[in-house]
Amino acid sequence: MLFNLHSLVFELSKSHQSLSRTKELHALVTKASLLRDPFYATKLVRLYSLNNDLYSARNLFDKTPQRSVFLWNSIIRAYAQNHNFNDAKSLFQNMLRTQIKPDNFTYACVIRACSENFDFDGLRLVHGGVIVSSLGMDSITSSALISAYSNLSLVDEAIKVFNGVSDPDLVLCNSMISGFEYCGFWDKSLQLFNRMLRLGKNPDGYTLVGLISGIREPKLFSIGQGVHGFCLKSGFDSNDHVGSVLVSMYARCKCMNSAYGVFISLFQPDLVTWSALITGYSQQGNYEKALYFFRKLIMEGKKADPVLVASVLVAAAQSANVRSGTVIHGYVIQSGFELSVMVSSALIDMYSKCGFIDLGFRVFATMSERNIITYNSIILGLGLHGFAYQAFKMFQEIIEKGLKADESTFAALLCACCHGGLVNSGREIFRRMTEEFCIQPSTEHYIYMMKLLGMAGNLEEAYSFILSLSKPVDSAVWGALLSCCEIYGNSELADIVAQQLFTNDPRKGAYRVMLSNIYAGDGRWDDVKELRNDMVDGGIRKVPGVSWIAGRINIA
DNA sequence: TTAGGGTTAG
Numbered sequence: 217m218l219f220n221l222h223s224l225v226f227e228l229s230k231s232h233q234s235l236s237r238t239k240e241l242h243a244l245v246t247k248a249s250l251l252r253d254p255f256y257a258t259k260l261v262r263l264y265s266l267n268n269d270l271y272s273a274r275n276l277f278d279k280t281p282q283r284s285v286f287l288w289n290s291i292i293r294a295y296a297q298n299h300n301f302n303d304a305k306s307l308f309q310n311m312l313r314t315q316i317k318p319d320n321f322t323y324a325c326v327i328r329a330c331s332e333n334f335d336f337d338g339l340r341l342v343h344g345g346v347i348v349s350s351l352g353m354d355s356i357t358s359s360a361l362i363s364a365y366s367n368l369s370l371v372d373e374a375i376k377v378f379n380g381v382s383d384p385d386l387v388l389c390n391s392m393i394s395g396f397e398y399c400g401f402w403d404k405s406l407q408l409f410n411r412m413l414r415l416g417k418n419p420d421g422y423t424l425v426g427l428i429s430g431i432r433e434p435k436l437f438s439i440g441q442g443v444h445g446f447c448l449k450s451g452f453d454s455n456d457h458v459g460s461v462l463v464s465m466y467a468r469c470k471c472m473n474s475a476y477g478v479f480i481s482l483f484q485p486d487l488v489t490w491s492a493l494i495t496g497y498s499q500q501g502n503y504e505k506a507l508y509f510f511r512k513l514i515m516e517g518k519k520a521d522p523v524l525v526a527s528v529l530v531a532a533a534q535s536a537n538v539r540s541g542t543v544i545h546g547y548v549i550q551s552g553f554e555l556s557v558m559v560s561s562a563l564i565d566m567y568s569k570c571g572f573i574d575l576g577f578r579v580f581a582t583m584s585e586r587n588i589i590t591y592n593s594i595i596l597g598l599g600l601h602g603f604a605y606q607a608f609k610m611f612q613e614i615i616e617k618g619l620k621a622d623e624s625t626f627a628a629l630l631c632a633c634c635h636g637g638l639v640n641s642g643r644e645i646f647r648r649m650t651e652e653f654c655i656q657p658s659t660e661h662y663i664y665m666m667k668l669l670g671m672a673g674n675l676e677e678a679y680s681f682i683l684s685l686s687k688p689v690d691s692a693v694w695g696a697l698l699s700c701c702e703i704y705g706n707s708e709l710a711d712i713v714a715q716q717l718f719t720n721d722p723r724k725g726a727y728r729v730m731l732s733n734i735y736a737g738d739g740r741w742d743d744v745k746e747l748r749n750d751m752v753d754g755g756i757r758k759v760p761g762v763s764w765i766a767g768r769i770n771i772a
Numbered sequence: 773t774t775a776g777g778g779t780t781a782g
């Protein structure tokens with residue numbers, strides 16, 4: 217035998233064995249007649265699972281007659297981690313029929329699987345099983361329950377679990393802090409953090425990531441700075457996860473100088489941190505900087521991944537920079553990322569936003585796998601370029617393939633109707649969205665409806681549409697109607713719409729300028745004067761609009 | 773004489 221028992225166990229315990237090495241070890245274990253021992257089977261199941269070879273993992277599991285709780289947990293986890301939730305659940309049900317009782321780790325794994333699968337009923341059932349098994353106070357199951365309930369936005373249930381544990385440990389506190397953050401209660405997150413400090417519990421990287429992730433508005437900037445100060449004092453700023461989340465936090469607070477400050481203070485920022493910086497610039501509209509840092513990353517010899525490439529393609533699309541977009545496309549091909557549905561969908565979007573729907577369609581046509589995001593990208597692109605008929609054909613394809621149309625699908629279809637002037641189709645697609653697909657319309661859908669009806673001259677219908685809604689709409693919806701009033705020179709309706717806008721957004725100059733133009737078109741010069749004087753007196757200014765055209769380049 | 777595992781970032 218090549219190995220003695222000790223070295224075999226040592227080799228099996230390494231979690232980074234390749235698939236071929238795992239197979240070799242499997243052969244050695246078989247040769248030594250050790251396969252019946254659940255210890256060895258567990259180790260091998262784990263290694264196969266880490267190498268995404270579920271088939272071999274399951275085969276091994278099925279052939280092992282003596283199944284310990286460890287072996288059961290390994291195989292359930294293998295399926296759950298591969299997002300094979302139904303199989304994980306049915307394995308768990310099989311386990312319940314055996315003599316082996318699930319333990320806290322089994323429950324933790326199944327709880328997580330239910331949460332990731334949005335299986336509310338399953339989660340409640342498993343929670344019941346936890347209580348029946350007297351594991352309701354256990355830290356392992358409780359932390360999994362807190363995360364699961366929070367991820368399903370059931371924060372009250374998460375709090376109940378947390379309060380049910382008399383002496384919560386660090387992980388339990390971290391789960392609750394992250395749970396509050398996920399559900400939007402950054403203040404509760406901070407309160408719990410302070411309570412931890414008062415009780416003398418030392419936070420770790422997880423605690424700070426949970427806490428900082430909740431700080432995502434410019435008004436919370438000073439709180440973010442305070443937490444950043446804590447990280448510096450306690451040395452957590454060198455933690456990769458904390459560093460990247462600090463960069464994101466400052467970016468979301470619209471302070472890119474601070475985000476960059478954190479970034480350059482890191483000894484070796486990892487890919488996620490680079491990505492946080494680049495996405496930050498992109499989301500703040502500084503596309504040039506986003507593209508610059510992407511080039512810098514590549515020049516430094518680092519390799520981007522699909523998530524980062526998709527993010528940079530957004531910057532190229534938003535800035536209509538097809539030159540950068542094609543360079544990134546080259547990088548995508550070089551790296552084999554065109555197999556990533558996320559990347560290819562971003563390529564479609566980039567080409568269409570840059571005015572090259574033909575190239576976008578070429579990417580679409582060559583994709584072997586397409587998801588709803590792919591279809592949304594191509595429908596939006598076709599719609600923006602006036603190909604409404606083709607956009608609707610794509611929608612038909614979504615339904616035929618059994619994909620689930622979402623709110624972006626309908627926004628893209630409404631956009632296609634707007635660009636094609638298809639009023640009846642637009643009305644029908646809006647009806648189908650709400651009645652057939654049960655999708656709650658968002659501000660974006662309402663804006664498209666205003667444009668669709670208003671641009672066709674159906675201003676009264678557009679106005680009645682807003683009035684028929686049960687909840688007040690965002691100012692942008694009224695703004696869309698006002699712009700249609702401007703096109704048709706309807707100053708009576710414009711007066712009514714403007715009153716809504718001035719009440720909601722008294723400082724926004726654009727609407728006042730729009731109204732003034734409508735008055736001018738109607739010859740109401742006294743009203744124009746009064747409006748302009750009001751603006752001067754109130755110090756209200758309109759932000760000038762900008763537009764640009766990127767030079768068209770020839771692409772074979 | 774082992775082994776499965778609860779909470780983090782773009």
